[in-house]
Structures are given as C-alpha cells and as structure tokens.
Amino acid sequence: MKINAWRLLKRICQDAADDGFIYAKAYPEINPRNPLFDFTEPTAMFEDTGCTHHGERAHHAQVFTTHDKGLNPMKYRTTGIDGVLNIYKEKGFTSHDVVAVARKLTGCKTGHTGTLDPDAEGVLPVCLGKATRISDHIASETKEYTAIIAFGTETDTQDASGAVTAVRALSLNEDALRTVILSFIGDIDQLPPMYSALKVNGQKLYDLARAGKTIERQPRRIHIHDIQILEIDWPHTAQIHVVCSKGTYIRTLCEDIGRKAEAAAHMQYLLRTRAGAFSLDNSITLTALKELIEATRLMEAVLPMRNALSAYREAQVDGEAAGRALYNGAPVELTFVRLPADTSDGERFLLLDEHDALLGIYSLDTEGGKLRPVVVLV
Secondary structure (H helix, E strand, C coil): CEEEHHHHHHHHHHHCCCCCCEEECECCCCCCCCCEEECCCHHHCCCCCCCEECCEECCCCCEEECCCCCCCHHHCCCCCCCEEEEEEECCCCCHHHHHHHHHHHHCCCEEECCCCCCCCEEEEEEEEHHHHHHHHHHHCCCEEEEEEEEEEEEECCCECCCCEEEEECCCCCHHHHHHHHHCCCEEEEECCCCCCCCEECCEEHHHHHHCCCCCCCCCEEEEEEEEEEEEEECCCEEEEEEEECCCCCHHHHHHHHHHHCCCCEEEEEEEEEEECCEEHHHCECHHHHHHHHHCCCHHHHEECHHHHCCCCEEEEECCCCCHHHHHCCCCEEHHHEECCCCCCCCCEEEEECCCCCEEEEEEEECCCCEEEEEEECC
C-alpha cells in the first residue's frame, strides 16, 4: 500500500510518540513534495530505538530513505528535534558558518549561544528547534578558555590576524608578570573591542571597524573567576587558562594584561574549553555531525534541553492539577508545585510535568504565590 509519509509521521508522533528514528524504504518514484512509501510489510518497516535520550523524550521523527538506488537520506525527512549540539568549531569558520552548516545538515531551526572569533577554536553549542528559545540562558553561563598571550606587539583586532599598531617589548621579570596576570581575577571593567559583534546604536562594531571608524564605547563589568598560568616563555609568550563570565573578550584581556605589564600584547591563540554544561570532551566537528546524520545516528549528538540547563534547579508540577495553564504560558500556583528546599524570591527553575518532561524556565514569585514563565518550551 502507499501512504502519505507526513500523515503517517503525525499519527506515529501523536500515538506512539516517538522518540526514536523512524526508518522506511523509499518508494522508487518518490516525490519530495509528497513522499510516498511502499509498505508491503508494515510491521517490519519501523525500528523503535527506544526512545529516551539522557532521560528525556526527544520529541522528533525523521524519515530516512534506504532505497537501493541511493537516494540521499538528508533530503527526505521531517524535523522536530529540540536539543543542543556541542560543536567543535574549527579554525577558519565563523560562528555563523557553523550555524548555517548545522541548519543545512539537520533541517532544523538553529542558533548559537555566543560568538567565537574565526581564528578561535573549541566549544560552540548550537541550539536546535525549541532549544533556540534558551540560547541566551546557555550563553549566560560560565565559560572557560585556554589562550596564548604574545608580548611585543599590539594589533588592531587584538589577535594575530590584525595589523600591528604598537610595538613594545616586555621588560618585567617573570615573577612580576605572574603578579600582573593574576591581578585580573575578580570584577573588572572591560572596554569592548571595535572588532566585535556587539551593537552600538544598532550598528555592529566590526562593521564600523572595517570601515575605518572608531566610536566611543562604554566599559562593561565582567567577572574573571580564575586564571591559571600554564606556561611562560619569557619574554615572548604566556599561556593561561581563564574561567570567566558572559561578555568577556579574551582578546581584550590579553591586550590589557600587556598594557598593565608596560608592554604591547595581543592574543596569539584561543581555545574555548567549556561553555556551561558543554566541554571539549563530548564536542564533535561538523564533519563528524554529517557522518552521524548519514548513519541515522543524529540523536547521539543531541543533548536534551533539560541537561543543557543543568545549572538551574528543578521544580515539578504535582499531578495534573495545574491544568491547561502549563501548556499556554500562564503562571502556575505554588500549591500545584513541588519546589526544592531553600528557595529565594526571583530564583529561576526548570519546571517539569508529572512525567518529567520539561515545560520551561519559570521564576519564583513568593509574594504572589506563583511560578511565572520566563521561557515556555511546550
């Protein structure tokens, strides 16, 4: 028999819900706009992969063709994947490049969680589907970097790709240099660089910089949680590991360290090693992502939203008493919610339903006796 694939998927997602991939053999005369599949043995056409990923329902369905004539499986699928990819951004790619490639490979709505410079490498979380709604919350988490400071020259971009703008050799001895580097731990005011994606009066700074313009910027308060000095090749370079808040420009930090050490300096190398729940250990390149998709194993690389937001504590709806309010973004009465101990007004929680499915991020309103929605994910 011939079945409209989209209706079939809709029924399966509603009835069997299912969290695994759906495999089907392609009908030879497949039409991408109205794909038909020949199910001569319906019970053998589906492979239930069981279904949960990191303890959370994946809420997606995809059709991959496996016809002997070699139809491209990436052209015939529906999408509904909500989660985050931990992409290892390689040198030479912009963050926009990575998002565009991920969008093309997965067919999902995509967005990243914080720009990495083209010459930088490392962790770049890419949100898929509804997870794009939480990108700002992932981006606000602590980040870690390994960087190499090169002493002797400053550049207009504050990294090795720019034109030299100042020359001044390092004269401080190694012990004094260590003291200068560690003095940046704590709250500091940092002036955003002209070569950055930050917008001022609706214009991106790097667009103005490329046009040869420099405008006044206001310093921004950031926090350096820790700096470890990994190696010093005095008086040429220093390799450091930085744990910092959102909004920290490591290029600017390198230049500022040089200036405080009475020398010129720029960032020679940058590797982001962690962004919130995402680390180098489980990151994958775009090439590896493509290979997983072609092998119908994409979900192995997708981290559920609940895991990506592990910095938040969890609250749970007690039974079904909250009713429809949960699914249309209305505040939830605290009488229907189980909260962890020692809560504080304004604290944000991941709200789960009675089946442990993530409903969204909610803020505690103690006086009003409610949890108020910040981001709704249903």
